[in-house]
Amino acid sequence: MQWAEAFETTGETPSGGPGGAPCSTKPDEPAADAMVQPALESLNEPLLRRLLRELGEEASAHRFEVAPNPCVGAAVLSRGEVVAKGVHRFWGGPHAEREALAAAEASGVPREDWDTLVVTLEPCCSTGKTGPCVEAILDAGIGEVVVGELDPDPRHRGKGLELLREAGVNVHLLPGAAALAEVSPHFLVWNLPDRYRRPRPWTIAKWAQTRTGQLSPPEDVGGGRWITSSASLNEVQVLRGRVDAILTGVGTVLEDDPRLTVRVPGDLSRAPRRVVMDSMLRTPPTARLFDAPGDGEAAGPVTILTLAGMDAPRARALREAGAEIVGLHTGEHGRVALRDVHTWMWEAGIRRVLLESGPTLLQRHFDAEFVDQLRVYTGAVNGGRGPSMAEALRGVTWHGRLDREQGEDAVLEAFTN
Ligand SMILES: NC(=O)c1ccc[n+]([C@@H]2O[C@H](COP(=O)([O-])OP(=O)(O)OC[C@H]3O[C@@H](n4cnc5c(N)ncnc54)[C@H](OP(=O)(O)O)[C@@H]3O)[C@@H](O)[C@H]2O)c1
Structure with a gap:
């Protein structure tokens, strides 16, 4: 599938993508959803939604191996073309963003040409079994991030996107295309209030x-x-x-x-x-x-x-x-x-x-x-x-x-x- 039409860009690499902003975990108040930048007019939303849907389907094939983690799929794009994809394959294994970035590295497309990361769920900003994905995205110098869903965990919700934006990355939320209720319903169960209580x-x-x-x-x-x-x-x-x-x-x-x-x-x-x-x-x-x-x-x-x-x-x-x-x-x-x-x-x-x-x-x-x-x-x-x-x-x-x-x-x- 061609994704060139996904951006009405002139082909230039979007701005932003400074590496190394510390992925500090902030105080525990959830970031407001309103902080998330709306989709820019330059995005070809229907095509990005289709990509998100595809990534969600590929990710949910691994649902029994990753649970209780969410099923997540990600893709690295260059001027609207998919360079590489990645999914979270098993519990304790690398997250989708890291898989996609590693596959992009192996693709031979130079890093400076990667301009966009599309991911079905908000990237994590805290260290679990792997390092925070926000950090990996910033290290890769990606300037645009398109996200399908916010993290349902009230302790993290919106924080990953906020950190990306603070570091100068353009963040777009396109909810609905890879809805957690379809891609990862078990993750909603894992985040029910009773599981916290x-x-x-x-x-x-x-x-x-x-x-x-x-x-x-x-x-x-x-x-x-x-x-x-x-x-x-x-x-x-x-x-x-x-x-x-x-x-x-x-x-x-x-x-x-x-x-x-x-x-x-x-x-x-x-x-x-x-x-x-x-x-x-x-x-x-x-x-x-x-x-x-x-x-x-x-x-x-x-x-x-x-x-x-x-x-x-x-x-x-x-x-x-x-x-x-x-x-x-x-x-x-x-x-x-x-x-x-x-x-x-x-x-x-x-x-x-x-x-x-x-x-x-x-x-x-x-x-x-x-x-x-x-x-x-x-x-x-x-x-x-x-x-x-x-x-x-x-x-x-x-x-x-x-x-x-x-x-x-x-x-x-x-x-x-
Ligand atoms: N096919 C398989 O996948 C598979 C797998 C495992 C076992 N098995 C078979 O299952 C058989 C054993 O069955 P089982 O039912 O006796 O084994 P089990 O379910 O592994 O153990 C039952 C024991 O757990 C203890 N227990 C501790 N707290 C409990 C609680 N809150 N509620 C209930 N029990 C509690 C009880 O002994 P206390 O009262 O002394 O604490 C109870 O007798 C064997 O024949 C084995 O080959 C088959």
Whole structure:
């Protein structure tokens, strides 16, 4: 597609684009939306809207990998032509603006010819897992920035654009073309007032089930444990390398004695914390969770969440085995309180957690509406043991659903809430 008509320019590089203005975070009052410059008459708005729509569609293909971050797409333009595009591909990975700038660098088009950056969502101005995008845009000397949506986070809304404008960049807001409600509805959920009032990590419930929705196969299939193909198991390793923690219950520890480590092809540089909900400290100190990691394996620290004041000798033995023991309040049925578990995880800096438990904790999470995202593998196995997850999913509403295949398995991904 030609974007030359997007600007009624004479072909000259727009003014502005000084590098290096400090991307200081300002006091916490939100910048007024009115600060945003209206679209200039020189912009060919319909064409830019089309580009924003395309970028939004490309970005939302990565929704399950980036959540709870927003899906964002960006493009670098030179005299109305797209030089390069970029999207945010996975949680913790580079933001779309940086991807687009890196692709522009690789394109061979000289940097001084890049005049405009089009991005579906306001560039960030604070340092998260990557540096602020505002800084990258200023460093690149871009003079015009076209943005599809303001950041819905009240702490950041309008600030990225304000910093760009203060540094002399012309900023244009074209709302509607890449509406967050279409491109990234999950990000609106993440920004609901209740998530600020009572923060908890983004929770991805992942399980493998038989055709009848059971989490354990018949005794004589897959060693009584394995349901899915190796292709699916490899995918899970990648997912484990992209979360802050893996959460499970003592039922799974006692039955399966899992490692919950990251193995190749997962990212071994990021071993998520392994968190076990275990009200009575039934986890054996000899559990494989405590084994030293082998080659090609990365093991995060083990935390056992139990009831406050639980059996001191057992706690000591587990500490000696390598566990951190945390005592929490008693909740329903005399067990560790689920809300406390999620509050504790949040306070420990966990933002994205993978729930890899048995049916008991999965059901508890659905009942409490603490599941944000699903990844369900259905293997080519008939029958099975235990309750069917079909029941747990009955009342759940989901959106953004994707059905795909992996090896011999059917995979369902969706957002809930
Ligand atoms: N296919 C799969 O993807 C998959 C994945 C994992 C496990 N599994 C299978 O699931 C089976 C184990 O199932 P499960 O349901 O016993 O395991 P689970 O859900 O992992 O663990 C359940 C245990 O968590 C503890 N717990 C702590 N706080 C709780 C709370 N607030 N609410 C509920 N439970 C709480 C309870 O023990 P306390 O009362 O002692 O605290 C409870 O018995 C095994 O056969 C395993 O193979 C399958």
